Amino acid sequence: MCGVFGIHGHDEAANIAYLGMHSLQHRGQESAGLVAADEKDGKLRRHVAMGLVSDAFNRDVLAKLPGRTAIGHIRYSTAGTSELRNAQPFVFEYAGGSLAIAHNGNLVNANELRAELEAQGSIFQTSSDTEVIVHLMAKAKEPDVIGKLNAALRRVRGAYSLILLTNNEQMIGVRDPNGFRPLVIGRLKDAFVLSSETCSFDLIEAEFIREVDPGEIVMIEKGGMTSHRIMAPVEAPTFCVFEHVYFARPDTFVNGKSVYRNREKMGIAMAKEAPVEGDVVIPVPDSGVPAAIGYSKESGIPFELGLIRSHYVGRTFIEPQQSIRHFGVRLKLNPVATILRGKRVIVLDDSIVRGTTSRKIVKMVRDAGAREVHMRISSPPTQWPCYYGIDTPTRRELIASSHTVDEIARYITADSLAYLSLDAMIRAVRGPLAPAAKGESPGYCHACFSGDYPIAFAPPANGKRQMRLVGV
């Protein structure tokens, strides 16, 4: 998971991009990068660093990134490939000049394209699928950048919300035909802004204009914006439902829907689908808060903030040798005993991945005095890995892919466990007024819950991933 941001035509482009990246920090904490196009010398200047935006940039660094157009990228921490060379935006030089690219998503045919390109003599510098796009652009015979981009996108399949920047201060936004990942357009006075989420616009006081449509290329240059279609088959939009469940910030709107309100609706639906007697409803903060409020409203059971989240959790806390039970969870969350003691506690969370964290939370809540602990998950069981940009583990590690709900309940030691049904979740996200007919907009990708993958995934040679392909 990642975040992308761009601004075109602003006197303080790098500073604004830096704030925009900060507003997307929840989408990734591994690395942060920024490329600015200097109209004075036609150069792209780049700074990338591991870690948070606030650590990666300071006044001196920003001062060395002059120009009125800049794009930024936030990268999620994924085990194993965490290296500076994979930090985006990438900058390449090719026959067309210099080009920067920032990518949110994941290509499903990157491995085969890379093999093909290498066979033709291409050399690669990163392990990222994004580099494939630039190679395809460099090899394209089309004269202009939109033509080259289209030639490349014709070949790639998968999820991509892209922002590109040329050394001619052209900023380009692209969203794949399925529209898996969000990408929105805003205006800040005369400047154009692109971002993964609308919450960026709130911070910098930009005005939300509209989403980049699935399959659309927007070219922003010389103060104006033009729209183009990706020259590839139109797909039924399949926006990632997990953005609503967990990933996006609650104050963001996606597809015109409030993430906060959708989460609350999931909580309401949960209370209808899986009621349970209880004394108090508590969320696993922060993402579980709106669902817990919804559950409380529907059930009439009081909402309390029974778990306090620390604001100071860094990434490398040192654990004593004489180990502490639930250390990792405890550093991040602490139960409020007063709220829990002697109570039947309903805990709302957004999902269960491996089950280990949920198990620690249930135990911690019970240790704090809860009489009963009922876990309610505001989405269906996560059974399938995501191939479109969310860093889920393999099937083997997903507890729900090999265990029943009862088994999971026992594993996490909850008195009861219930997941929201797929239908109810989709209804909560789509809204009551939208017709539910298949293929109609807005459709959603729910492959992680259902295994219905909208686009086939070509497995790498080493076959590390497995998948069931349905209805593609």
Add this chain to the structure above:
Amino acid sequence: MCGVFGIHGHDEAANIAYLGMHSLQHRGQESAGLVAADEKDGKLRRHVAMGLVSDAFNRDVLAKLPGRTAIGHIRYSTAGTSELRNAQPFVFEYAGGSLAIAHNGNLVNANELRAELEAQGSIFQTSSDTEVIVHLMAKAKEPDVIGKLNAALRRVRGAYSLILLTNNEQMIGVRDPNGFRPLVIGRLKDAFVLSSETCSFDLIEAEFIREVDPGEIVMIEKGGMTSHRIMAPVEAPTFCVFEHVYFARPDTFVNGKSVYRNREKMGIAMAKEAPVEGDVVIPVPDSGVPAAIGYSKESGIPFELGLIRSHYVGRTFIEPQQSIRHFGVRLKLNPVATILRGKRVIVLDDSIVRGTTSRKIVKMVRDAGAREVHMRISSPPTQWPCYYGIDTPTRRELIASSHTVDEIARYITADSLAYLSLDAMIRAVRGPLAPAAKGESPGYCHACFSGDYPIAFAPPANGKRQMRLVGV
């Protein structure tokens, strides 16, 4: 405001102290320091650094702090005196050996004692009042450390929760006769633990034993603890009520009362004292959450998380020259438009200091579409500076010391504003069963609201501070 922590008799003393300091991080983010006593060579080793615990310490640093006893200190950021030389714990060498000291609180007669000591030839290395205590100890003729400490404490007046550490692995906890600041005792297997707050014990899985009593000295050595009285007039306890209102973590217990529950009670009382018609109750996170829940419960108006707090706010964010409205607040908080649009919004906060932040919040909520904005403050107007360890501004800067509630409401542009009454706040904190008779335990210091200062403050020569002394 600061936090203190100590552990005696643990194989990983520095590591545990580091975690304890992390659990107190909300009490100060300016500097963090740790001193360990090595029983092998009788040496005190010290590491202090500006910033957060997680930045100040790493595995290498902790490895260089061997020993089974360690104390730590967290310092609050206060304008002007932010320097590494003021970072605690301090370590001094004197005739009695080496001594480390960590202090939460503020002495009211430090200036006159310092002048007296300097006249006798003492030299000072910090601008901290804490250094006075050590000078007085060094000059004391008593043979043992308890005697020296008592000789010093006889002279000082004010607020002090202290943890001291000698090079003989004696750990000493002290709380002033008024008991302004908290200090609690716990056990972790065979080890003794001291901390500003009980939430530290949850993290390290220590067991809460009891509070250090006002006027008590606890000496922990050779695996045992003995209790001593400060040789000074007994005072009626006057615990800082502001710890309940704002400072302590909600999952902490002070004087046996849950901070979370007390805040909720303040919200309930608020709803009774100052009801208003509204559509939604929202807190200013995080400290306002329990009060907002209480207000919602009592009023029946739905609770929502209408302001999202960022988890990634560093201390030195760079503002663009082309300034952004409410920049500082906006970096930290973002309104959820869905919740607020067209609504009559009741905002719960714990206090108003200068009024500038509240003004920005009200405007931000209204910009997000709120029809009406009603501000409810779960404490009385803050009119008087604190001389006992909380870093409040001078009277001139406290908006409530020179403006009526109506004037403040107009300034912050709220449709209505109400504060909780002093009586209701004290009742919420003390609980319904405790008799309210004056002077009875537990009494509270509420000087910042009432101007009733339990201990007189000697103003410094330059007369920068002013105060009204009442009934002492």
Add this chain to the structure above:
Amino acid sequence: MCGVFGIHGHDEAANIAYLGMHSLQHRGQESAGLVAADEKDGKLRRHVAMGLVSDAFNRDVLAKLPGRTAIGHIRYSTAGTSELRNAQPFVFEYAGGSLAIAHNGNLVNANELRAELEAQGSIFQTSSDTEVIVHLMAKAKEPDVIGKLNAALRRVRGAYSLILLTNNEQMIGVRDPNGFRPLVIGRLKDAFVLSSETCSFDLIEAEFIREVDPGEIVMIEKGGMTSHRIMAPVEAPTFCVFEHVYFARPDTFVNGKSVYRNREKMGIAMAKEAPVEGDVVIPVPDSGVPAAIGYSKESGIPFELGLIRSHYVGRTFIEPQQSIRHFGVRLKLNPVATILRGKRVIVLDDSIVRGTTSRKIVKMVRDAGAREVHMRISSPPTQWPCYYGIDTPTRRELIASSHTVDEIARYITADSLAYLSLDAMIRAVRGPLAPAAKGESPGYCHACFSGDYPIAFAPPANGKRQMRLVGV
């Protein structure tokens, strides 16, 4: 100018490479980089950083570079293109696997090859000419790495001493047919070592075996070494004479000749060609020391260390606004007044580039009390830029390209100035026994003095460089 080092088949390859790079630090202080091939997982791991080897690497970094084969690179500081992305060794992935490359030298047809490759769709990530070689290798149809390398080298012209490393732990050394830059082979027990200079072998206690011949490729794999010829026209060797004059360390041997002794011989020749009455001979340290000793021996005028060189000169010293005369030189060198006062001083230096430093030195020596200052340069006037890897300025900036020796003497305010003749310099380097017949081995490149460029240079489009092509 740069330095390259490699070791194959040693348990502590990265540590040894780090020491080898340290021994080549005089060849470049801009950046340092190291790539290790891990035989356990077939991966190349890379660490590069700006600055000195000792700052760029520490124990933790070295520990993260496992494997029995490693190559390193030291890069010279050149104005303008000083960026981390240009720090070598580079690592690329292509159809043949992973490949690291470290390059000392400069290709003269890189611009035209790059344009040709970009037209075919190649993308570039650095502004380095070295990247061209890898692109050519990636496009080669030959099945093995030697074949691919030869296919690439057939196309490139210029100066290159290369060390390559594959993910199959093959270490490859290459020296261009002219042999402009040095490259030597050593053994450290069972391990093979490659380095720019023999002084590396002294530090790590390796044994010198032989030079890589001009036009030779040595492939080191599985503990053995095989020799191959570059499939390109054989050239008469034209080793860079400036390595002897200035660049190489005095304790290094090049072409079997001691650099120290050759510099001493230049000083002896200087004393014969340009004698002058004087009281003392002093060097500009450090490179001028052997020549000054030679001059002293031949002339009988006493040698003294009249200029002291500081050991602590960093790269970013802060100059006061109220400026200091000769600040830059003065930070580095200080005259010993006792030696100079009232004396006729003969100053030995290796070359004059712009003349500004020499002018400061002459003035400083005179300010210290010298009665006369006679400058003797142990090489001919530097009139032509180097296109083969030494970072000389353009002709316009080279004072000797537009001024006579008399004019230069006046500019630098010396009482007299003499350069060594080209013949005498070559004789000093080649030795008395070697026949001086033109074109015979060992021949030398002296283009910077004579303008006789052994290989034509293709100017870039922007035409920033100018050159006279002679006899190629």
Add this chain to the structure above:
Amino acid sequence: MCGVFGIHGHDEAANIAYLGMHSLQHRGQESAGLVAADEKDGKLRRHVAMGLVSDAFNRDVLAKLPGRTAIGHIRYSTAGTSELRNAQPFVFEYAGGSLAIAHNGNLVNANELRAELEAQGSIFQTSSDTEVIVHLMAKAKEPDVIGKLNAALRRVRGAYSLILLTNNEQMIGVRDPNGFRPLVIGRLKDAFVLSSETCSFDLIEAEFIREVDPGEIVMIEKGGMTSHRIMAPVEAPTFCVFEHVYFARPDTFVNGKSVYRNREKMGIAMAKEAPVEGDVVIPVPDSGVPAAIGYSKESGIPFELGLIRSHYVGRTFIEPQQSIRHFGVRLKLNPVATILRGKRVIVLDDSIVRGTTSRKIVKMVRDAGAREVHMRISSPPTQWPCYYGIDTPTRRELIASSHTVDEIARYITADSLAYLSLDAMIRAVRGPLAPAAKGESPGYCHACFSGDYPIAFAPPANGKRQMRLVGV
């Protein structure tokens, strides 16, 4: 060993002090510190850091040290007590205001004074003897700073060249009655400058005025300088002869004598006292160079730079596990085989401490091919520890305190070894014209060679040091 520097009355005081400290870098590399007095607010601001001046300071740090008067300190690396809290200058606050102090030297009665002060209730923050002086000043009843200083200096014994700075911009230079350590006065336009060595004046273009006399206090304030006597018994000056032998920079003058020339004279004397047949004379650079030149001149045996010193040796080089012979020495020095092969080599060094380095050098020279290696030391055997500020090891570690010259020669594996006699060394330093009568000025302290300590040293309680007291 340390260096001190101060400047009074200059618009860029901190910048000039920073350069002055850089010029004294050879006197210590452990820590660097600077205190500036701001005349605008009467504050002393301090910055200290471990390491070199160039690393400890940058433009931002210097900008935060405003004021027209500043003092600096360079601290030598001594095992065990290397801590930031011991980095000077110290700043203290006492009844007289704020005071900064920088100290070169060592007090011999610091332990007893410290014990006395602690018994009176003083507290200490460092393990430095310097802190004693400030405590004594703070306790003095005299009204002005010169009076307080004199009161303190009446009590202390030992070696001290001090620079003090008050918050009233008074800069004070002090040199103990024996004048062990150097301290010189210069002028830079209207500003006064104090420094440990005259080489500082060369760098900043200040004019040398005179030395601070032994037993003199110079008070520089309001643009003028006044001279005062330390109110203590006048001593016969005993300037440290080791400053000439090793410590001072060769381009410095001490007591009006050139350090370079004195070292050269020692080499000449050496050639007379201990001639040996040889083919080449080489120095151990850098301190041995002038003595080797002198030896060469007197003996007629050619001087060569047979050992090359690396300019890039940091303090924490990582040694491979598979160890390298003479690793530490080899990193710093490399033999030039051409010079040494088959030769009878005479090696000039300034002193032998433990013998281990000399042994490595002899072996390295022999490994490089030398037929014979004759070691000549330009000072007598170092048999006694220094109590006056030079960081020599204890007697037990000094090889010459328990071994004869023959034994040492065998240990270091030299074919012959000779030391300069005490008389010859003193003659070289004092000059032929000065009468050698005992007690006459200038006298020298040569206790490290002779055991004749000018001032008695009071051993600490733990009795770690031993000494023979002679004729005091």
